[in-house]
Amino acid sequence: NAGVTQTPKFRVLKTGQSMTLLCAQDMNHEYMYWYRQDPGMGLRLIHYSVGEGTTAKGEVPDGYNVSRLKKQNFLLGLESAAPSQTSVYFCASTDSNQPQHFGDGTRLSIL
């Protein structure tokens, strides 16, 4: 039982490059979330989805896009990476008001 799987685990990008982070969950959860974690700031919500085909903005959505074409997958895209997007990215999922399950994170550095 894998739970929430994030790929890749590490990535280094140059400013202006694009990339997609993949989150996959095998628990048939309706709700999925993307957070970023920065020192001293906890986790901040980037985008979220309440079901297949839906997405919504969170607290810090600028510079990111998301898609939820399949219920089990939630993709986070950076169209033109900036150094301010250097962070650790976490994906989470849940069903109704149960605790969210988190992946192990993706460490992204942008030079």
Next chain:
Amino acid sequence: AQSVTQLGSHVSVSEGALVLLRCNYSSSVPPYLFWYVQYPNQGLQLLLKYTSAATLVKGINGFEAEFKKSETSFHLTKPSAHMSDAAEYFCAVSDQGSSYKLIFGSGTRLLVRP
């Protein structure tokens, strides 16, 4: 708007001593509250949750938290710290709307001295 405040970005205790990590929340509706733990280079793991049942909530690894509405607090405690408790701890409040979003505090790093 909901918010969470964790007092103390770092807390240091001796092995065997009481652990107390503070969390205060702001919410206009009865909150659902959570404590998560993060070990180095890992994701977040649920320690415990409060969902309006018993005000004293017991979690994993000997941790517990007490919901105090009058103080808008949900402090995390453990009677005796172990070296393995060294980690970062996050308090979070749930958006009880249709999206179940979490609002996190800034985290408290627990250091355990031998």
